[in-house]
Amino acid sequence: MLTGPVDAIQLPTAVQAAIFALVVVFSLPLLERTAWFMLFIGAVATAAFLAMGTGLLSDIVAAGERGAFLASLILSLSFLRAAASGSPLITACSRILVRQPPRRRYFALLSGGHFLGVIINFGVLNLIGPMVMKTDRSEPGGLAHRHRMMLAVIRGFSLAMLWSPTTLAQALIVEAVPGLEWIDLLPFTLGSAIVIAGLGYLFERVSVPAPPPSGAQSSPISYRPLLHLCLLITTFLAIILIVSHQAKLSLIYAILPVAPVFSLLWIFYDCKVHRGNRALTATGRELSKIVRGFPFQANEIVLLGSAGYLGAIVAAFLGGSALNTGGFISAMPDTGLVVGMMVLIAIAAQIGINPVVSVSITGGVLATMPSLPVDSVALGLALALGWTISHGSSPFSAAALIAGRNMGLPAWEVGYRLNGLYSLALTGVSALILTGITLML
Secondary structure, eight states: OOOOGGGGSOSOHHHHHHHHHHHHHHHGGGOOHHHHHHHHHHHHHHHHHHHTTOOOHHHHHHHHHHHHHHHHHHHHHHHHHHHHHTOHHHHHHHHHHHTSOHHHHHHHHHHHHHHHHHHHTTHHHHHHHHHHHTSOTTSTTHHHHHHHHHHHHHHHHHHHHHHOTTSHHHHHHHHHSTTOOHHHHHHHHHHHHHHHHHHHHHHHHHHSOOOOOOOSOOOOOOOHHHHHHHHHHHHHHHHHHHHHHHHTOOHHHHHHHHHHHHHHHHHHHHHHHHHGGGHHHHHHHHHHHHHHTGGGGHHHHHHHHHHHHHHHHHHHHHGGGHHHHHHHHHHSOHHHHHHHHHHHHHHHHHTTOOHHHHHHHHHHHHHTSSSOSSOHHHHHHHHHHHHHHHHHHOTTSHHHHHHHHHHTSOHHIIIIIITHHHHHHHHHHHHHHHHHHHHHO
16 A cells, blocks of 8 residues: 555544545536546546556546545645735835846846746746746837746746745645655755756846846835745745654655635734724625636546656555566666666656656655665755756646746746757756766765
């Protein structure tokens, strides 16, 4: 049976699987074609799994448990996204980033896309994207310059996939790799993010030389909102760490109760500052608005939950030939294995296989082996880097679709024509990072 950090939560596995099943049932009237397709594929995979005689009910329940975890995480983080989307602080930070002089704007938007992405995930592209495309059209570079600004936001947000516990990537990687904890992975993912951020800045400077300083006097910019944002993020992560330690929960699972409570306190603070004595009533209205918005997240919940379920089912099926697979994997060099896994996830994303599925399958197959062929940290980093590469390059990724909509371009142009060379360079640098860390471990 599939196992993972979920053991830290004292809910029976069957209850968690039932939660996911109920979410799916109540979402049926609102589902779009893609979500229906994922449900169909999941049902076919389950039937085939049982029909071949190798499937166990416990494996199906465990797969439902993974789907329930992803669905719960999406709902929990939706509170955080709602608090941020209505916060004057986030709007002020976005405007500061866009108003930076051209010489500093790439790094500012890279950093802003990264740190805002920790709080609002894909919402950062919807928030900053329109601002970027409406910047002064008289600036040198015109449309090409605004496209590069959007790429900076995409690249910055993709780096959050490497380390932030509020991203689906980190949640699923910690769930998928046996024995891996987020805190153990953090030094290596943060270090990798810094190196890759430097790569993006260097790539921008080589591709487009820095413009000469402008002689025009710009209005002074107050950076106080950015300091407040850093304090907000630090406080949120500190609370997660404290709850995880005190409740003896896996850190990723500690997000589930913390995010809604933290978000409501954030909303109350904003309401108190701007509405005074009516803050409690205003907070109640905002909470009601968030809850009423749950049905409109049905497609996201079912798509990602079903992808996690499908990945777990396929992994359990492949576990039937674990000895064969394990023999092949064990014969590979450690560095070849981790780099191969990273590249495989990135390639799968180019043909529409969501990293949620590929990471679930990879982690599930590894869980069936008597022992991991390489250190769990190296495996987790390989999965995270593969996810990061696919995030900025795949025309099927949400980032490319959202950015393309803002830029008026098809997603394949964003992923391949505008960001393709960077993605190739990122793959090479990531392979070097993985090789060095794997040899060190």
